[in-house]
Amino acid sequence: MAEAFLEVENLNTYYGDSHILKDLSFKIRRGETVALLGRNGVGKTTTLKSIVGWVPPRSGRVSFEGRNVTGQEMMKNARLGISLVPEERRIFTNLTVFENLKLATVTAQKPGWSLQDVYDHFPRLQERATNKGDEISGGEKQMLAIARALVQDTKLLLLDEPTEGLAPLIVREVEAIIREIKSKGMTILLVEQNFYSALAVADRCYIIDQGTIKFEGTPDQLRGNTEVLSRYLHV
Amino acid sequence: MDADIFLILLQDGVVNGAIYALLALSLVLVFAVTRVIFIPQGEFVAFGALSYATLDLGRTPRSIWLLLALGAAATVCGLWTQRRTLNRTALAMLLSETAVFPLAVAGLVLWLAPLKLGVAVEAILALAIVTPMGLLIYRVAFQPLAEASVLVLLIAAVGVHLALVGLGLVFFGPEGSRATAFSSANFTLGPLSVPGQALWILGFTALLIVGLYLFFGFTLHGKALRATAVNRLGARLVGIPTADAGRIAFGLAGFIGALSGVLIAPLTTVYYDSGFLIGLKGFVAAIVGGLVSYPIAATAAIAVGCVESFASFWASAFKEVIVFSVIVPVLLWLSLRSGAPAEEE
Ligand SMILES: Nc1ncnc2c1ncn2[C@@H]1O[C@H](COP(=O)(O)OP(=O)(O)OP(=O)(O)O)[C@@H](O)[C@H]1O
Ligand SMILES: [Mg+2]
Numbered sequence: 001m002a003e004a005f006l007e008v009e010n011l012n013t014y015y016g017d018s019h020i021l022k023d024l025s026f027k028i029r030r031g032e033t034v035a036l037l038g039r040n041g042v043g044k045t046t047t048l049k050s051i052v053g054w055v056p057p058r059s060g061r062v063s064f065e066g067r068n069v070t071g072q073e074m075m076k077n078a079r080l081g082i083s084l085v086p087e088e089r090r091i092f093t094n095l096t097v098f099e100n101l102k103l104a105t106v107t108a109q110k111p112g113w114s115l116q117d118v119y120d121h122f123p124r125l126q127e128r129a130t131n132k133g134d135e136i137s138g139g140e141k142q143m144l145a146i147a148r149a150l151v152q153d154t155k156l157l158l159l160d161e162p163t164e165g166l167a168p169l170i171v172r173e174v175e176a177i178i179r180e181i182k183s184k185g186m187t188i189l190l191v192e193q194n195f196y197s198a199l200a201v202a203d204r205c206y207i208i209d210q211g212t213i214k215f216e217g218t219p220d221q222l223r224g225n226t227e228v229l230s231r232y233l234h235v
Numbered sequence: 236m237d238a239d240i241f242l243i244l245l246q247d248g249v250v251n252g253a254i255y256a257l258l259a260l261s262l263v264l265v266f267a268v269t270r271v272i273f274i275p276q277g278e279f280v281a282f283g284a285l286s287y288a289t290l291d292l293g294r295t296p297r298s299i300w301l302l303l304a305l306g307a308a309a310t311v312c313g314l315w316t317q318r319r320t321l322n323r324t325a326l327a328m329l330l331s332e333t334a335v336f337p338l339a340v341a342g343l344v345l346w347l348a349p350l351k352l353g354v355a356v357e358a359i360l361a362l363a364i365v366t367p368m369g370l371l372i373y374r375v376a377f378q379p380l381a382e383a384s385v386l387v388l389l390i391a392a393v394g395v396h397l398a399l400v401g402l403g404l405v406f407f408g409p410e411g412s413r414a415t416a417f418s419s420a421n422f423t424l425g426p427l428s429v430p431g432q433a434l435w436i437l438g439f440t441a442l443l444i445v446g447l448y449l450f451f452g453f454t455l456h457g458k459a460l461r462a463t464a465v466n467r468l469g470a471r472l473v474g475i476p477t478a479d480a481g482r483i484a485f486g487l488a489g490f491i492g493a494l495s496g497v498l499i500a501p502l503t504t505v506y507y508d509s510g511f512l513i514g515l516k517g518f519v520a521a522i523v524g525g526l527v528s529y530p531i532a533a534t535a536a537i538a539v540g541c542v543e544s545f546a547s548f549w550a551s552a553f554k555e556v557i558v559f560s561v562i563v564p565v566l567l568w569l570s571l572r573s574g575a576p577a578e579e580e
Contacts, residue, residue, distance in 0.1 A: 079474045
């Protein structure tokens with residue numbers, strides 16, 4: 001395997017006494033889109049939070065571009081170019097769409113997409129530019145959260161269930177955006193419940209169960225493996 | 236009580252209330268951004284007033300040495316907390332804030348103080364001495380505790396308060412001081428004789444409230460401060476340093492405290508420990524606003540000023556008791572209402 005862009009080795013993460021991630025390891029190469037799949041509550045979100053330092057792992061190692069970033073403060077990881085778009089999005093609801101983007105731009109270490117790029121790819125955000133963060137739909141919030149990562153110099157985009165709770169039409173729109181971002185060379189780690197949606201864009205996928213990786217392969221290998229599918233994903 | 240006395244007491248109440256309003260706004264601001272219940276707010280008032288009064292006498296206020304000492308402590312703290320990430324720009328920024336600026340202010344004060352250049356220059360010098368103290372205290376005492384609970388931060392705040400009162404005694408001595416007013420003008424308004432200083436106080440309060448409103452309501456920087464205050468995680472996700480927000484909030488707290496001190500210095504005799512009671516009244520108002528609402532806090536502050544002034548007329552011995560008893564029903568009401576505002580989800 002070529003040198004890993006992100007390498008996660010033997011992560012052990014706890015919430016208090018409950019041991020959530022158990023010696024979890026995986027790798028992502030530069031430019032790859034990797035899907036992290038698994039049933040409810042198996043530790044997908046916790047994996048993302050451990051990578052960015054939101055919930056620092058108790059042991060193990062996270063390296064990004066060869067640099068040890070284990071448990072490093074979230075803000076510093078953001079500045080290195082690791083951007084998490086969490087399930088709850090966490091955009092600023094008291095700021096307008098435009099201000100949210102502007103703020104991300106001025107706090108970026110290096111510029112990423114221009115505001116015009118964003119508006120070209122997310123015409124809905126341009127229409128809603130002067131609406132506040134709590135006056136836009138769930139899909140628009142998701143787009144804003146992704147766009148906010150893009151105007152910064154994001155190198156690794158971590159997406160936690162970006163299509164969750166969205167209407168089918170909007171789901172397709174968000175999927176198209178992810179494909180577009182991917183085609184521009186972004187490295188993406190995608191957490192999804194929506195198995196079909198994830199396999200449609202991923203280059204490789206991992207299945208996590210009870211805090212460890214149970215399967216690694218290409219989307220085709222996974223589609224052909226009915227045993228793994230029924231055992232870990234109930235499909 | 237006749238109408239004339241009523242009006243005079245009201246005037247007194249509103250003027251004092253304006254000062255409490257400034258302090259209340261500062262307390263709400265600091266709490267919103269950093270979750271620190273900033274007990275030492277009043278010390279900045281005392282330091283501002285005493286520095287200004289000393290400058291007014293053409294002498295050098297010893298608070299410049301306090302500023303330099305705080306600067307030295309902040310330098311050490313900054314070097315330690317940033318030891319892993321310190322590069323050249325970060326070092327330059329740290330030193331300019333903790334060493335260069337305090338030294339420059341001290342130098343300027345040593346040079347200008349004996350010249351007695353008038354109230355405006357003296358007021359600006361007093362502000363320049365005390366404002367950065369807010370920022371330096373944040374670096375020394377609160378930035379290292381940024382992720383601590385509200386209770387731990389409160390304990391730290393009490394510690395800072397006690398330390399500053401002690402330092403106040405060392406640097407200013409036990410005697411009180413009073414400064415000359417900004418203007419000796421006096422306006423007659425029906426039965427009221429309004430001293431020019433009262434108008435300065437009301438004017439500055441209004442100006443500062445409008446300024447804060449414009450800053451937080453209309454500039455990206457101000458909005459970002461508010462946004463990071465309610466959504467800390469969101470801020471960290473996009474790499475907004477929440478420590479910068481804390482420094483700005485504490486800098487503003489230092490400025491507002493110092494300005495309040497300069498404004499009241501001509502009206503009352505201020506001692507090294509006078510700040511606490513003044514700050515506490517601002518605190519009462521801030522609590523009434525639930526430590527989150529600026530307009531309620533400002534209105535409550537004016538009310539506190541009026542309660543105080545009427546209480547001092549009817550039962551001056553119990554004035555403070557009456558003022559602080561007002562807070563009890565408010566706390567009851569607040570606790571009966573829904574819980575404290577949580578972080579935005
Ligand atoms: N803050 C927390 N404190 C304690 N336990 C938690 C916390 N967050 C999650 N957990 C528990 O950790 C386990 C893994 O949670 P996690 O959110 O990582 O799952 P997930 O795979 O993302 O699930 P979902 O698909 O439902 O989002 C779950 O059992 C959950 O109940
Ligand atoms: Mg999850």
